[in-house]
Amino acid sequence: MSDTQTLIENRPPSVAALFLERVAATPDAEAYRYPVPNAAGEGPDDWKSLSWAQAAERVYAIAAGLIELGVTPEQRVALAASTRIEWILSDLGIMCAGAATTTIYPQTNADESAFILSDSDSRVLIAEDAAQLAKAVEKHGELPDLTHVVVIDPTGVETADWILTLDELEKRGAARLEKDPDLIKERVGAITKDQLATLIYTSGTTGRPKGVRLPHDNWSYMAKAIAATGLVGPEDVQYLWLPLAHVFGKVLTSGQIEVGHVTAVDGRVDKIIENLPVVQPTYMAAVPRIFEKVYNGVVAKARAGGGAKYKIFQWAAGVAREYAKVSQDNFRRTGTASVPFGLGAKHKVADTLVYSKLREAFGGRLRACVSGSVALAPEIGYFFAGAGIHILEGYGLTESSAASFVNPGEAYRTGTVGKPLPGCEVRIADDGEILLRGPGIMEGYHGLPEKTAEVLEPDGWFHTGDIGELSPDGYLRITDRKKDLFKTSGGKYIAPTEIEGSFKSVCPYVSNILVHGADRNFCAALIALDEVSIMGWAAENGLGGKSYAEVVAAEQTIAMVDGYVKQLNAGLQRWQTIKQFRLLPRDLDVEHGEITPSLKLKRPVVEREYAHLLEEMYAGTREA
Structure with missing residues (x-):
């Protein structure tokens, strides 16, 4: 033993x-x-x-x-x-x-x-x-x-x-x-x-x-x-x-x-x-929304510093992502996080100009952050990794006492939730669902034996409701919640959280996004913008003095977000692309019951509350 x-x-x-x-x-x-x-x-x-x-x-x-x-x-x-x-x-x-x-x-x-x-x-x-x-x-x-x-x-x-x-x-x-x-x-x-x-x-x-x-x-x-x-x-x-x-x-x-x-x-x-x-x-430890907010804040600050500063930041962000991807890939293949000399030299300059200041804002001694609850957009993860703030994504549920998987220190891989904790077993069901068994699994739901039986098999395997895939060496990647997957009227399956995460990595002003398209002939999105970031942008773009609701309704704002949606669509399959979107008049929040206290999106609540906007986007389109 x-x-x-x-x-x-x-x-x-x-x-x-x-x-x-x-x-x-x-x-x-x-x-x-x-x-x-x-x-x-x-x-x-x-x-x-x-x-x-x-x-x-x-x-x-x-x-x-x-x-x-x-x-x-x-x-x-x-x-x-x-x-x-x-x-x-x-x-x-x-x-x-x-x-x-x-x-x-x-x-x-x-x-x-x-x-x-x-x-x-x-x-x-x-x-x-x-x-x-x-x-x-x-x-x-x-x-x-x-x-x-x-x-x-x-x-x-x-x-x-x-x-x-x-x-x-x-x-x-x-x-x-x-x-x-x-x-x-x-x-x-x-x-x-x-x-x-x-x-x-x-x-x-x-x-x-x-x-x-x-x-x-x-x-x-x-x-x-x-x-x-x-x-x-x-x-x-x-x-x-x-x-x-x-x-x-x-x-x-x-x-x-x-x-x-x-x-x-x-x-x-x-x-x-x-x-x-x-x-x-x-x-x-933190949830992805915190890292997204920090990232959006850094982008907004760089943009506010003027064109030259913003260009330096964009260059440094690109170097950070490339550095993280190359070093992680090399560590996976050789056990050493080495990078080519030229990339290392660029990284050193970017570190002096940008990354070191970011690390100081985190207190200067941060060895690692653990991120969980929902998926972190990989491009945001790569940015922080390249800047020397190592985000180790993990995975678990309330029913599994929170921690079932975590990335293993130096060998962490952005975009995965790492390997099982010692003592935790995992298998992938035929339909892609992740099943867990081990000492962290709950006893059951209080006073609800039928609900318990729906997710907990007699031999101890727990049905997580999440879809994922295991690499040959045991790293798990979550692709979506089983109940969140939907099929378009054209028969194509869509994993909305993957698209939503990708948008968060390209648009620095987004706070929350919901991709919709079940039984529809295209995907649409409801987008809520981060108030601090978008109000900073508004002040620089002739919308200073207006309220948040007025800013998100403005033509300039819609056109700006449309540019980011086009950027997102360029990296998606045709059936995944966002054909229409609407900006919400306010951000989603816990008080209105639209997100949970752990900042997870409550899809049915948001879809019900903004049904009129969804119907408006699909009005006049031919349903298959």
Whole structure:
């Protein structure tokens, strides 16, 4: 048995047990950093640290406090908060109490929050602030099993018998631990690997979300498998901003406990650019939309610098892509990422002029980024790779505890999601669907045995719903969601996400795009433009002072986007080309339910909302 197999197979039954091991092994090492407003109340935040021992003191107090509230093993405790240090401490506290965390996005409305609380049978809710508490208060009459709400930020909150602050919960827990110091050790010691640890509700595109049941063993396996990849080490500093209610964010907390590195936590997306030079992370995870925004911002800045600067940037971007493609190809063939002398010389000049500044904006120490949730447009990936910001795409689902595949460090291949994590099996079905089996696969959907049976075979193979292909040496490329593939009236199959990704790599102003054409005789597109980028372009093109809606309706804007659509079409098969498009009057967003909190497009919602634009594009055309 290899060292990797031994590491994974001899895993403890829970991450709670791993946490106790980590605290015992490195109690004084730094575990977490988190921002607090500075004393002056203005300017950049101050950052504070917690050692593993300090974090444990709070975690154990939260766990004991929950036990004081009557929480028993496997009972659900819901967590409705943004990504912050208290989310992690609360989640660990819930697990160390032997209970199970129900995650709720803070953007979730009162009706859906109430459904999740009821469906999960959550007994306690840990709410971020007065706004999250208000949702529970509004629906309290419909939630007879919800006995308490614990509020992290008590500003503007009036406590009651069933409402207390996190600080009060911790004080109750600390008092209990004084009387019963072995309480947490005993609770953690009693956890079995099959015991429920987490219920994560998938944001369905239609109907109510389904609760994915992830037992403790899923997270313990993930922690060991992430460590076994060798991608992160104890000296790393992770910048964690992803939503922790999402499985991608949650799995990163498990890996960190096993490896023991530092995590800087701040979920405020508008603070990312400000935080990166302060945190100086060595790695971070993100979704493609973040890299697209950075890329669009860099393009807009170069364009604003005048014709000469923009030409230099375009040249440097071309060099970056060529350098990345050649070096990756050579590494694949020879094991060395070498490039011809001339290309290397051009790359060195471009690095001085462009790439080095981009790396500094990321904090200057970034070794790698992990990207997941949806596909990253390869041309954007090649640009960053050539600029020295290595984006390792990975793949997984809520039902597979997030991380099933990841690109292997130096040997990463842009456009693929890499190789399976140790312990994960994969096969491609006859229709191209990716099937997975292994210790990361869910137990099933909560209270939905028929839905579970639809995707989980008796022998453990899970149907992902994604279409993909494996290279002879085990790299996986995702081509599309099975349910997103459509056939035109001419009988041609179209993979819309592939076309959408290609457009994002040619048009620096796009924010979201939806390609449509099921049972139609051509493909059309709904395009939403990135507000910051397009307003910068507008100011330079005689549209300054106009609103976003006026800018996207302007003839110049439509003509400019049409140029990029023609550029896209030049690289597509005839039946894939976009014959018509419409610019949307506003960007798609979570609040309108058009994208999920993890920034995935909800196609049925967008198609329903903009049906009039789709019909307008197809009006008068002959349907086959």
